[in-house]
Amino acid sequence: MFVPIEYSNRIKKKLGLNLKTYLIIVLFNFPVYAQDINKKDIEPSKTVIPSDTFTASATPLVENGPLTFSPLVKKVVPAVVNISVSQNIYTKQSRNIHIPPSLKGTPFEKEFRQRQHTRNRRVTEAGSGFIIDPHGIIVTNTHVIGTFNNITVYLANGKRFTAKVIGNDSLTDIAVIKIDSDHPLPYVQWGDSRKVEVGDWILAAGNPFGLGSSVTAGIVSARGRDIGSSPFDDFFQLDAPMNPGNSGGPSFNLAGQVVALNTAIVSPTGSSVGIGFGIPSEIAAPIVTQLCKTGFIDRGWLGVTLEEDSGHNGVKIIDLDLDGPAYKAKIKINDRVELIDDQHVDTIRTFIKTVAIAHPGSNLQLTIRRNKKTIKLDVTVGHRPKDDVE
Numbered sequence: 001m002f003v004p005i006e007y008s009n010r011i012k013k014k015l016g017l018n019l020k021t022y023l024i025i026v027l028f029n030f031p032v033y034a035q036d037i038n039k040k041d042i043e044p045s046k047t048v049i050p051s052d053t054f055t056a057s058a059t060p061l062v063e064n065g066p067l068t069f070s071p072l073v074k075k076v077v078p079a080v081v082n083i084s085v086s087q088n089i090y091t092k093q094s095r096n097i098h099i100p101p102s103l104k105g106t107p108f109e110k111e112f113r114q115r116q117h118t119r120n121r122r123v124t125e126a127g128s129g130f131i132i133d134p135h136g137i138i139v140t141n142t143h144v145i146g147t148f149n150n151i152t153v154y155l156a157n158g159k160r161f162t163a164k165v166i167g168n169d170s171l172t173d174i175a176v177i178k179i180d181s182d183h184p185l186p187y188v189q190w191g192d193s194r195k196v197e198v199g200d201w202i203l204a205a206g207n208p209f210g211l212g213s214s215v216t217a218g219i220v221s222a223r224g225r226d227i228g229s230s231p232f233d234d235f236f237q238l239d240a241p242m243n244p245g246n247s248g249g250p251s252f253n254l255a256g257q258v259v260a261l262n263t264a265i266v267s268p269t270g271s272s273v274g275i276g277f278g279i280p281s282e283i284a285a286p287i288v289t290q291l292c293k294t295g296f297i298d299r300g301w302l303g304v305t306l307e308e309d310s311g312h313n314g315v316k317i318i319d320l321d322l323d324g325p326a327y328k329a330k331i332k333i334n335d336r337v338e339l340i341d342d343q344h345v346d347t348i349r350t351f352i353k354t355v356a357i358a359h360p361g362s363n364l365q366l367t368i369r370r371n372k373k374t375i376k377l378d379v380t381v382g383h384r385p386k387d388d389v390e
Contacts, residue, residue, distance in 0.1 A: 049292045050133045052285035054192035060254035069203055073215050075256050078156050078186035079131045082207040083140060083163075083177075083248060085148035086124040126210035128249035129153070129177065130258065132288070134184035136161075139288055140248030141263055142168040142175040153179050156213060167291030171230045171299075173263055174284055175248075176291045188250065191257025193236070193280035196220055201254055202238060204262060204276075206246030216240045218274075225277060227264065231352040235277040236260045242276040251278050260284075300358035301384035302326040306348045314338035314369065315351050329379035332370065339367035356384065 061072045127144030131137065138153065145151055151163040161179035168175035179185075196202075198220050205215040218240030225235040238251060242265050250258035260278030267273055290297055303324015309316040314336040320327045337345050340354045341364060358364055360383045368375050 058255035167295035208243040299384040
């Protein structure tokens with residue numbers, strides 16, 4: 001499964017694209033660093049909250065440049081999973097239904113019409129994920145599991161499990177699912193993406209086009225990419241060949257630690273052109289931990305609509321939610337927010353991200369320019385509504 005999203009003019013201009021180009025949300029599967037574990041029985045119902053602590057830097061399994069990735073691949077493949085999702089779709093048929101002459105005018109005509117008006121169609125799609133805990137906690141993308149009600153996970157050894165959703169966050173496209181196994185499962189640990197530099201090797205693996213587990217390699221082409229999918233975009237750009245079916249799998253460093261969750265590719269054709277995007281572990285790991293605890297991400301919110309104020313510092317308030325924290329704090333339309341605490345606010349994206357990471361119930365101090373005067377207002381952070389995607 002992949003969802004083509006046509007670029008807006010802003011994105012086309014930003015990336016210098018003149019042709020009709022698409023951002024393909026792909027379904028990946030990715031190998032993770034398999035840990036050595038005791039083969040003791042575990043309780044399937046045991047609830048474990050995985051740590052989002054980064055493991056210490058480890059000795060690369062591939063030294064002095066990758067003459068071969070084989071030792072690394074052998075270590076990580078056991079923790080790669082393929083994800084299959086499916087559900088029954090009921091679709092309405094055309095009104096022009098042919099009624100057999102033998103049924104016309106009989107009590108069965110109405111029942112026949114009702115059956116013909118709706119048809120049952122089963123939709124099945126594929127993606128990827130990786131295990132981060134021996135109890136069966138799996139990380140993938142929200143767009144991989146979607147709203148599908150049947151989620152099946154296939155391990156590298158061919159074993160099949162039914163998965164349940166623990167939680168998901170549509171704004172960052174991160175989801176957590178879980179399978180129950182009688183035995184501990186191979187798993188991976190997070191690496192520290194803050195230490196990843198442009199030009200570093202990464203190894204990715206996945207389930208391209210639903211063909212099954214495969215691996216690919218490349219380098220980190222850029223950091224901090226904003227592709228316009230949400231206010232929280234902060235992607236690694238990767239040149240490892242990735243295709244529909246790879247989403248939800250990780251990219252990892254040469255020590256076998258996950259440093260990114262592969263999420264999207266740019267493609268005018270529906271297949272790889274060497275521009276992929278992964279969510280850095282510094283963003284993904286804390287979100288995964290929170291999803292395991294609560295099932296959702298509770299972000300900060302002030303209830304304002306913003307506009308970037310060209311030629312001036314800060315962002316301009318152009319509308320207020322009458323039940324929102326900003327309105328209650330006496331913030332007004334046309335106020336220009338220049339600082340949130342000590343953080344300079346130059347873009348809408350900076351404003352949203354700064355507020356979002358604030359804990360609901362905490363206080364923020366806004367430095368505001370109003371009628372040529374600078375004032376400071378304290379505002380109590382509210383809970384971001386689940387349907388607020390701006």
